[in-house]
Amino acid sequence: MLDLALPTTLGATAVAYRLTCPLARDDALSARLISSAVLCALCTGLVLHVRRGLLRELWRTRRVAEAVQSALLRPPPPRVDGLAVAAVHLSADQGARIGGDLYEVVATEHGVRVVIGDVRGHGIGAVGTVAAVLGSFREAAHDEAELAGVLRRLERAVARHLRERAGDGHAPGDAAADCPVAEEFVTVLVLEILPDGEVRALNCGHPWPHLLSGARADPLARADPLPPLGPFPLPPELPVVPCGHLLPGDALVLHTDGAEEARDADGRFFPLRDVLTEAAREHPPTPGAVLRTVLEALLHHTAGPPEDDVALLALGNERPPRPAPAEARGPARSAAADLHPTDHLQFPA
The missing domain is CATH 1.10.287 (Helix Hairpins)
Structure with a gap:
């Protein structure tokens, strides 16, 4: 009225x-x-x-x-089980806060589990697949004792989503119809960080993260990845890739290919590893400072918003150093025990 x-x-x-x-x-x-x-x-x-x-x-x-986008791709908490966490996402669609990239960090009884992925295409048309992957991961990360079980659940979720998409019969001009279901795929990296800092991962066609340690930025692993989820089934065996340890003071930076493939006006790719090496020189490299450095360099390189979605996720180990095992301290204690108690004291004259 x-x-x-x-x-x-x-x-x-x-x-x-x-x-x-x-x-x-x-x-x-x-x-x-x-x-x-x-x-x-x-x-x-x-x-x-x-x-x-x-x-x-x-x-x-x-x-x-x-509100809907924040609930789907919610910002991670600043700390997860002793790990400092920071994330940033740039959507290629102007006005959209999410697109075809996804990430999540959860603390479970099996360790801290992380996922980062990239759906074919970008923008609003990829949000449905992002929701299917994230929803499945948030359940499987707690339910599955093995990392391979988590990846199997993601594979089934993507397959189920694509079958539902194929049966919807998208109308011409629909944003999702621009990406045929038969050609859709999702690159996914799932990893877990155990209490002692050991890192294990499974990679389905996704770029390997970078480990920032000792003023260096090196790929976390160099093993050949599995095929992306969607077009082909995963092999029967899913061997987990051991990736060393995330020691106190180290940082791990996960990213989507939009960061590596961002180009400047002359067509040159963004030097992500060089920028991360520069960020690693500040010790310890905090996740927030690392992402600010990368984001500023990326926007300066592209001179504007990127043409593809970009997601960056950084984790820093802020856990206190674990005490040495008892067997490692045994000889030192036995040698000290051979001394007379007065040998450890000085009495005034």
Whole structure:
């Protein structure tokens, strides 16, 4: 009723002016100018009212969209089981906060488990697949004792989602229809960090993370990845790749291929490893500082928003150093025990 009150009032005013005001029926030039000014003022008020209503509705829609997007690709907590965590995501679609990239970090009884992935395509059309992968990971990370079991669950979730997509019969012009189901795939990296810092991973066509340690940035592993999820089934055996240890003070940076493949005006790729090496020189390399360094360098390199979605996830080991095993301390303690107690004390003269 309130939204209709102002347009009704302006319309009634225009009609009343036209029917009752003598100036509206006067053919003199001055009277016509006054009538035109009055009608223009009334029309301007009506246009401003409509514009204000559309902007208010747009603001409400954006708030709802941001709430939905934040619930789907929620920001990770700053600390997860002694690990400092930071993440950043850049969508290729202007105005969208999420697209075809995904990540999640959860603490489980099996260790800290992490996933990062990249759906074919970008923007809103890939959100459905992102939701299927993230929803499956958040359940499987707690339920599955082995990392291979987590990946199997992700494979089944993607296959189920693609079957449902194939049966939907997308209408022409649908954003999701631009990416045929038969050609869809998801690159995924799942890894777990055990309490002693040991890192194990399974990689399905995704770029390997970089380990920042001792002013160096090196790939976490160099093993050949498994095929992406979607077009082909995974092999019967899924051997987990041992990736060493994430020691206290070290950082691990996971990323999607949008970071490595970002180009400048001359077509040169973004030197991600060089930027990470520069960031690793600050010891310890905190996740937030590392991502700020990479993000600033990336935006400077591309001179604007990237053409593909970019996701960056950094984890830093802030756990206290674990005490040495008892057997490692045994000889030292036995040698000390051979000394007389007074040999450890000095008495005043």
